[in-house]
Amino acid sequence: MSQVYLLRHAKAVWPSPGQKDFDRTLDSAGIQSATVLGEEMKRFGLRPDIxxxxxxxxARQTLEHIALQPPFIQEDLEKLYSGSADNYLTAIRMAGLEHENAHSVMLVGHNPMMEDVAIALAGRGDPPAHPTFAAGFPTAGLAVIDFAGPLAEIRHGTGTLSTFLSPSEHL
Structure with a gap:
Protein backbone atom coordinates (compact mmCIF):
# COMPACT_ATOMS: atom_id res chain seq x y z
CA MET A 1 0.00 0.00 0.00
CA SER A 2 1.14 3.56 -0.67
CA GLN A 3 -0.14 7.04 0.04
CA VAL A 4 0.03 10.35 -1.77
CA TYR A 5 -0.40 13.54 0.24
CA LEU A 6 -1.43 16.56 -1.82
CA LEU A 7 -0.98 19.83 0.04
CA ARG A 8 -1.92 23.16 -1.44
CA HIS A 9 0.13 26.02 -0.03
CA ALA A 10 -1.46 28.16 2.67
CA LYS A 11 -3.01 31.58 2.02
CA ALA A 12 -0.55 34.09 0.61
CA VAL A 13 -0.46 37.85 0.23
CA TRP A 14 -1.41 39.34 -3.10
CA PRO A 15 1.63 40.53 -5.03
CA SER A 16 2.61 44.13 -4.59
CA PRO A 17 3.38 46.18 -7.71
CA GLY A 18 6.51 44.79 -9.35
CA GLN A 19 6.61 41.68 -7.15
CA LYS A 20 6.81 38.32 -8.90
CA ASP A 21 4.12 35.74 -8.16
CA PHE A 22 6.91 33.31 -7.25
CA ASP A 23 8.01 35.57 -4.35
CA ARG A 24 4.62 35.91 -2.64
CA THR A 25 4.79 35.12 1.09
CA LEU A 26 2.19 33.68 3.44
CA ASP A 27 -0.12 36.13 5.14
CA SER A 28 -0.94 35.84 8.86
CA ALA A 29 -3.96 33.60 8.21
CA GLY A 30 -1.78 31.36 6.03
CA ILE A 31 0.84 31.03 8.75
CA GLN A 32 -1.86 30.17 11.29
CA SER A 33 -3.59 27.59 9.06
CA ALA A 34 -0.25 25.91 8.15
CA THR A 35 0.59 25.65 11.85
CA VAL A 36 -2.83 24.16 12.62
CA LEU A 37 -2.49 21.73 9.72
CA GLY A 38 0.86 20.54 11.09
CA GLU A 39 -0.77 19.90 14.46
CA GLU A 40 -3.64 17.99 12.80
CA MET A 41 -1.20 15.91 10.77
CA LYS A 42 0.64 14.92 13.95
CA ARG A 43 -2.65 14.13 15.72
CA PHE A 44 -3.75 11.85 12.86
CA GLY A 45 -0.31 10.25 12.50
CA LEU A 46 0.11 11.59 8.95
CA ARG A 47 3.82 11.51 8.19
CA PRO A 48 5.14 11.20 4.63
CA ASP A 49 8.38 9.41 3.77
CA ILE A 50 9.21 11.90 1.02
CA ALA A 59 5.00 26.70 -0.69
CA ARG A 60 8.32 26.51 1.16
CA GLN A 61 6.91 28.68 3.98
CA THR A 62 3.85 26.42 4.24
CA LEU A 63 6.11 23.43 4.71
CA GLU A 64 8.20 25.34 7.26
CA HIS A 65 5.14 26.23 9.37
CA ILE A 66 3.74 22.70 9.26
CA ALA A 67 6.94 21.81 11.11
CA LEU A 68 7.12 18.11 10.36
CA GLN A 69 10.06 16.46 12.08
CA PRO A 70 12.56 14.41 10.06
CA PRO A 71 13.38 11.75 9.08
CA PHE A 72 11.99 12.23 5.64
CA ILE A 73 13.53 12.99 2.29
CA GLN A 74 12.85 16.51 1.04
CA GLU A 75 13.39 17.83 -2.45
CA ASP A 76 12.46 21.19 -3.93
CA LEU A 77 11.10 20.93 -7.47
CA GLU A 78 10.62 23.92 -9.77
CA LYS A 79 8.19 21.90 -11.90
CA LEU A 80 5.74 21.92 -9.00
CA TYR A 81 5.56 25.69 -9.46
CA SER A 82 5.53 26.00 -13.22
CA GLY A 83 4.42 22.56 -14.36
CA SER A 84 1.12 20.90 -15.14
CA ALA A 85 -0.86 18.24 -13.29
CA ASP A 86 0.99 15.67 -15.41
CA ASN A 87 4.27 16.99 -13.95
CA TYR A 88 2.86 16.36 -10.47
CA LEU A 89 1.98 12.77 -11.34
CA THR A 90 5.42 12.23 -12.91
CA ALA A 91 7.07 13.61 -9.76
CA ILE A 92 5.14 11.10 -7.62
CA ARG A 93 6.14 8.16 -9.81
CA MET A 94 9.78 9.25 -10.02
CA ALA A 95 9.94 9.56 -6.22
CA GLY A 96 8.67 5.98 -6.03
CA LEU A 97 11.31 4.80 -8.50
CA GLU A 98 14.16 6.69 -6.83
CA HIS A 99 13.17 5.69 -3.29
CA GLU A 100 11.84 2.14 -3.56
CA ASN A 101 11.43 1.72 0.21
CA ALA A 102 9.20 4.80 0.49
CA HIS A 103 5.48 4.21 0.87
CA SER A 104 4.27 7.80 0.96
CA VAL A 105 5.05 11.07 -0.75
CA MET A 106 3.72 14.57 -0.08
CA LEU A 107 3.60 17.22 -2.78
CA VAL A 108 3.41 20.84 -1.63
CA GLY A 109 2.16 22.85 -4.55
CA HIS A 110 -0.45 25.01 -6.20
CA ASN A 111 -3.88 25.07 -7.74
CA PRO A 112 -5.27 24.22 -10.22
CA MET A 113 -2.74 21.37 -10.43
CA MET A 114 -3.42 20.13 -6.89
CA GLU A 115 -7.14 19.86 -7.49
CA ASP A 116 -6.66 18.28 -10.93
CA VAL A 117 -4.30 15.62 -9.58
CA ALA A 118 -6.52 14.85 -6.58
CA ILE A 119 -9.59 14.38 -8.76
CA ALA A 120 -7.66 12.31 -11.31
CA LEU A 121 -6.09 9.98 -8.75
CA ALA A 122 -8.98 9.50 -6.29
CA GLY A 123 -11.24 7.53 -8.56
CA ARG A 124 -12.56 5.00 -6.06
CA GLY A 125 -14.91 5.45 -3.14
CA ASP A 126 -17.24 8.41 -3.04
CA PRO A 127 -14.95 11.25 -4.10
CA PRO A 128 -14.81 13.81 -2.91
CA ALA A 129 -15.09 12.69 0.67
CA HIS A 130 -15.03 16.24 2.02
CA PRO A 131 -17.91 18.53 1.02
CA THR A 132 -15.78 21.64 0.55
CA PHE A 133 -13.47 19.78 -1.79
CA ALA A 134 -16.36 19.64 -4.26
CA ALA A 135 -16.17 23.44 -4.44
CA GLY A 136 -12.41 23.51 -4.93
CA PHE A 137 -9.16 22.69 -3.22
CA PRO A 138 -8.77 25.27 -0.44
CA THR A 139 -5.51 26.83 0.66
CA ALA A 140 -3.75 24.68 3.28
CA GLY A 141 -5.96 21.80 2.16
CA LEU A 142 -4.43 18.32 2.46
CA ALA A 143 -5.80 15.34 0.54
CA VAL A 144 -4.46 11.88 1.42
CA ILE A 145 -5.06 9.29 -1.27
CA ASP A 146 -4.43 5.56 -0.69
CA PHE A 147 -3.26 3.12 -3.36
CA ALA A 148 -2.97 -0.67 -3.33
CA GLY A 149 0.38 -0.70 -5.15
CA PRO A 150 3.72 1.13 -4.97
CA LEU A 151 4.17 4.84 -5.69
CA ALA A 152 5.98 4.19 -8.96
CA GLU A 153 2.92 2.41 -10.35
CA ILE A 154 0.04 4.68 -9.38
CA ARG A 155 -2.44 5.45 -12.15
CA HIS A 156 -5.38 7.75 -12.69
CA GLY A 157 -8.57 6.64 -10.98
CA THR A 158 -7.00 3.91 -8.85
CA GLY A 159 -6.76 5.69 -5.50
CA THR A 160 -9.18 6.24 -2.66
CA LEU A 161 -9.43 9.58 -0.88
CA SER A 162 -8.97 8.55 2.75
CA THR A 163 -8.48 11.91 4.48
CA PHE A 164 -9.09 15.55 3.69
CA LEU A 165 -8.02 18.26 6.11
CA SER A 166 -8.69 21.95 5.63
CA PRO A 167 -7.77 24.04 8.67
CA SER A 168 -8.11 27.31 6.75
CA GLU A 169 -11.88 26.74 6.71
CA HIS A 170 -12.00 26.88 10.50
CA LEU A 171 -9.96 30.03 11.09
Missing amino acids: ILCSTAVR
Whole structure:
Protein backbone atom coordinates (compact mmCIF):
# COMPACT_ATOMS: atom_id res chain seq x y z
CA MET A 1 0.00 0.00 0.00
CA SER A 2 1.14 3.56 -0.67
CA GLN A 3 -0.14 7.04 0.04
CA VAL A 4 0.03 10.35 -1.77
CA TYR A 5 -0.40 13.54 0.24
CA LEU A 6 -1.43 16.56 -1.82
CA LEU A 7 -0.98 19.83 0.04
CA ARG A 8 -1.92 23.16 -1.44
CA HIS A 9 0.13 26.02 -0.03
CA ALA A 10 -1.46 28.16 2.67
CA LYS A 11 -3.01 31.58 2.02
CA ALA A 12 -0.55 34.09 0.61
CA VAL A 13 -0.46 37.85 0.23
CA TRP A 14 -1.41 39.34 -3.10
CA PRO A 15 1.63 40.53 -5.03
CA SER A 16 2.61 44.13 -4.59
CA PRO A 17 3.38 46.18 -7.71
CA GLY A 18 6.51 44.79 -9.35
CA GLN A 19 6.61 41.68 -7.15
CA LYS A 20 6.81 38.32 -8.90
CA ASP A 21 4.12 35.74 -8.16
CA PHE A 22 6.91 33.31 -7.25
CA ASP A 23 8.01 35.57 -4.35
CA ARG A 24 4.62 35.91 -2.64
CA THR A 25 4.79 35.12 1.09
CA LEU A 26 2.19 33.68 3.44
CA ASP A 27 -0.12 36.13 5.14
CA SER A 28 -0.94 35.84 8.86
CA ALA A 29 -3.96 33.60 8.21
CA GLY A 30 -1.78 31.36 6.03
CA ILE A 31 0.84 31.03 8.75
CA GLN A 32 -1.86 30.17 11.29
CA SER A 33 -3.59 27.59 9.06
CA ALA A 34 -0.25 25.91 8.15
CA THR A 35 0.59 25.65 11.85
CA VAL A 36 -2.83 24.16 12.62
CA LEU A 37 -2.49 21.73 9.72
CA GLY A 38 0.86 20.54 11.09
CA GLU A 39 -0.77 19.90 14.46
CA GLU A 40 -3.64 17.99 12.80
CA MET A 41 -1.20 15.91 10.77
CA LYS A 42 0.64 14.92 13.95
CA ARG A 43 -2.65 14.13 15.72
CA PHE A 44 -3.75 11.85 12.86
CA GLY A 45 -0.31 10.25 12.50
CA LEU A 46 0.11 11.59 8.95
CA ARG A 47 3.82 11.51 8.19
CA PRO A 48 5.14 11.20 4.63
CA ASP A 49 8.38 9.41 3.77
CA ILE A 50 9.21 11.90 1.02
CA ILE A 51 8.30 15.56 0.60
CA LEU A 52 8.44 17.25 -2.80
CA CYS A 53 7.96 20.99 -2.49
CA SER A 54 7.43 23.73 -5.04
CA THR A 55 10.27 26.23 -5.08
CA ALA A 56 7.83 29.16 -4.70
CA VAL A 57 8.27 31.08 -1.45
CA ARG A 58 4.71 30.48 -0.22
CA ALA A 59 5.00 26.70 -0.69
CA ARG A 60 8.32 26.51 1.16
CA GLN A 61 6.91 28.68 3.98
CA THR A 62 3.85 26.42 4.24
CA LEU A 63 6.11 23.43 4.71
CA GLU A 64 8.20 25.34 7.26
CA HIS A 65 5.14 26.23 9.37
CA ILE A 66 3.74 22.70 9.26
CA ALA A 67 6.94 21.81 11.11
CA LEU A 68 7.12 18.11 10.36
CA GLN A 69 10.06 16.46 12.08
CA PRO A 70 12.56 14.41 10.06
CA PRO A 71 13.38 11.75 9.08
CA PHE A 72 11.99 12.23 5.64
CA ILE A 73 13.53 12.99 2.29
CA GLN A 74 12.85 16.51 1.04
CA GLU A 75 13.39 17.83 -2.45
CA ASP A 76 12.46 21.19 -3.93
CA LEU A 77 11.10 20.93 -7.47
CA GLU A 78 10.62 23.92 -9.77
CA LYS A 79 8.19 21.90 -11.90
CA LEU A 80 5.74 21.92 -9.00
CA TYR A 81 5.56 25.69 -9.46
CA SER A 82 5.53 26.00 -13.22
CA GLY A 83 4.42 22.56 -14.36
CA SER A 84 1.12 20.90 -15.14
CA ALA A 85 -0.86 18.24 -13.29
CA ASP A 86 0.99 15.67 -15.41
CA ASN A 87 4.27 16.99 -13.95
CA TYR A 88 2.86 16.36 -10.47
CA LEU A 89 1.98 12.77 -11.34
CA THR A 90 5.42 12.23 -12.91
CA ALA A 91 7.07 13.61 -9.76
CA ILE A 92 5.14 11.10 -7.62
CA ARG A 93 6.14 8.16 -9.81
CA MET A 94 9.78 9.25 -10.02
CA ALA A 95 9.94 9.56 -6.22
CA GLY A 96 8.67 5.98 -6.03
CA LEU A 97 11.31 4.80 -8.50
CA GLU A 98 14.16 6.69 -6.83
CA HIS A 99 13.17 5.69 -3.29
CA GLU A 100 11.84 2.14 -3.56
CA ASN A 101 11.43 1.72 0.21
CA ALA A 102 9.20 4.80 0.49
CA HIS A 103 5.48 4.21 0.87
CA SER A 104 4.27 7.80 0.96
CA VAL A 105 5.05 11.07 -0.75
CA MET A 106 3.72 14.57 -0.08
CA LEU A 107 3.60 17.22 -2.78
CA VAL A 108 3.41 20.84 -1.63
CA GLY A 109 2.16 22.85 -4.55
CA HIS A 110 -0.45 25.01 -6.20
CA ASN A 111 -3.88 25.07 -7.74
CA PRO A 112 -5.27 24.22 -10.22
CA MET A 113 -2.74 21.37 -10.43
CA MET A 114 -3.42 20.13 -6.89
CA GLU A 115 -7.14 19.86 -7.49
CA ASP A 116 -6.66 18.28 -10.93
CA VAL A 117 -4.30 15.62 -9.58
CA ALA A 118 -6.52 14.85 -6.58
CA ILE A 119 -9.59 14.38 -8.76
CA ALA A 120 -7.66 12.31 -11.31
CA LEU A 121 -6.09 9.98 -8.75
CA ALA A 122 -8.98 9.50 -6.29
CA GLY A 123 -11.24 7.53 -8.56
CA ARG A 124 -12.56 5.00 -6.06
CA GLY A 125 -14.91 5.45 -3.14
CA ASP A 126 -17.24 8.41 -3.04
CA PRO A 127 -14.95 11.25 -4.10
CA PRO A 128 -14.81 13.81 -2.91
CA ALA A 129 -15.09 12.69 0.67
CA HIS A 130 -15.03 16.24 2.02
CA PRO A 131 -17.91 18.53 1.02
CA THR A 132 -15.78 21.64 0.55
CA PHE A 133 -13.47 19.78 -1.79
CA ALA A 134 -16.36 19.64 -4.26
CA ALA A 135 -16.17 23.44 -4.44
CA GLY A 136 -12.41 23.51 -4.93
CA PHE A 137 -9.16 22.69 -3.22
CA PRO A 138 -8.77 25.27 -0.44
CA THR A 139 -5.51 26.83 0.66
CA ALA A 140 -3.75 24.68 3.28
CA GLY A 141 -5.96 21.80 2.16
CA LEU A 142 -4.43 18.32 2.46
CA ALA A 143 -5.80 15.34 0.54
CA VAL A 144 -4.46 11.88 1.42
CA ILE A 145 -5.06 9.29 -1.27
CA ASP A 146 -4.43 5.56 -0.69
CA PHE A 147 -3.26 3.12 -3.36
CA ALA A 148 -2.97 -0.67 -3.33
CA GLY A 149 0.38 -0.70 -5.15
CA PRO A 150 3.72 1.13 -4.97
CA LEU A 151 4.17 4.84 -5.69
CA ALA A 152 5.98 4.19 -8.96
CA GLU A 153 2.92 2.41 -10.35
CA ILE A 154 0.04 4.68 -9.38
CA ARG A 155 -2.44 5.45 -12.15
CA HIS A 156 -5.38 7.75 -12.69
CA GLY A 157 -8.57 6.64 -10.98
CA THR A 158 -7.00 3.91 -8.85
CA GLY A 159 -6.76 5.69 -5.50
CA THR A 160 -9.18 6.24 -2.66
CA LEU A 161 -9.43 9.58 -0.88
CA SER A 162 -8.97 8.55 2.75
CA THR A 163 -8.48 11.91 4.48
CA PHE A 164 -9.09 15.55 3.69
CA LEU A 165 -8.02 18.26 6.11
CA SER A 166 -8.69 21.95 5.63
CA PRO A 167 -7.77 24.04 8.67
CA SER A 168 -8.11 27.31 6.75
CA GLU A 169 -11.88 26.74 6.71
CA HIS A 170 -12.00 26.88 10.50
CA LEU A 171 -9.96 30.03 11.09
